[in-house]
Every structure is written in C-alpha cells, then in structure tokens.
Amino acid sequence: MKVDFWGQEFEVNMWVGCIGGFFISIISSMFGFGGGPFMVPLMTVALRLPMYIVVGSSLLAIFFSTAMGSIRHMQFGNFDLVLFLVMFPAAIIGGYIGPQIAKKVSPTMVKRIACAGLILLGLNLLGVY
Numbered sequence: 001m002k003v004d005f006w007g008q009e010f011e012v013n014m015w016v017g018c019i020g021g022f023f024i025s026i027i028s029s030m031f032g033f034g035g036g037p038f039m040v041p042l043m044t045v046a047l048r049l050p051m052y053i054v055v056g057s058s059l060l061a062i063f064f065s066t067a068m069g070s071i072r073h074m075q076f077g078n079f080d081l082v083l084f085l086v087m088f089p090a091a092i093i094g095g096y097i098g099p100q101i102a103k104k105v106s107p108t109m110v111k112r113i114a115c116a117g118l119i120l121l122g123l124n125l126l127g128v129y
Contacts, residue, residue: 003049012047020046021061028062029069035062037118044111051107055099 028035039058
C-alpha cells in the first residue's frame, strides 16, 4: 500500500503492520506496558517509515490497545487510582512537550535516544539494575 504524507510517498506492507500490531497489542496488554517500545521498531524497521511519521502513528495505534487493556485490567481489579491520578497529568504534559523537543533535534538523535531508552528498559526488565 502506498501512503502519501505531506507530498511524500511511502510504500508500506500492510500485512506486516497488521500482524505485527496484533501481536504487539496482545503482548503489551498481557504485561501491562504501552506498545511503543515494540511498535516504533516495527514501523521504522519492518515498514521503513521515517521517524517523524512513526512517532505520531504509533501513539495513535497504541492508544486504542492501551485503552482496551486498561479497561480490562480495571475490570479485573488491577488498578490504582492514586497512581493514575499522579501519572495522567504528567503524561499529558510530557506528550505536549516531547514533540516540541523532537522537532528541534535531528531524526538521528531521536533514534539514538529511543534506542538508549529501549536498552535501559530491557536491562531493567531483565533485572540488571
């Protein structure tokens, strides 16, 4: 499928995107984290999209998965209202400031920062630190 974004055309394999998004949604809702750490590499590596498209698109894609996972976890009683009330405003503010910073930084630097964050996340999940 060809995607036109502000005058630039990109060719995307929709089967890879749909199947990858499906499995990422299952994994992220099972383990309770947003799908961004997996959706961004899927879109940049497998779908070969530039970072400025991937950031907004992955946020929209994981919004629905995260919303459904959150609703289901609330139904199962896995919900802390105080933690939510603390994190929600911070997430809104970070979501507003982040794109402004990314707009002023080169795409290569954004990828490097994302890679460093993923490595730190992976090390933390493995219990290294």
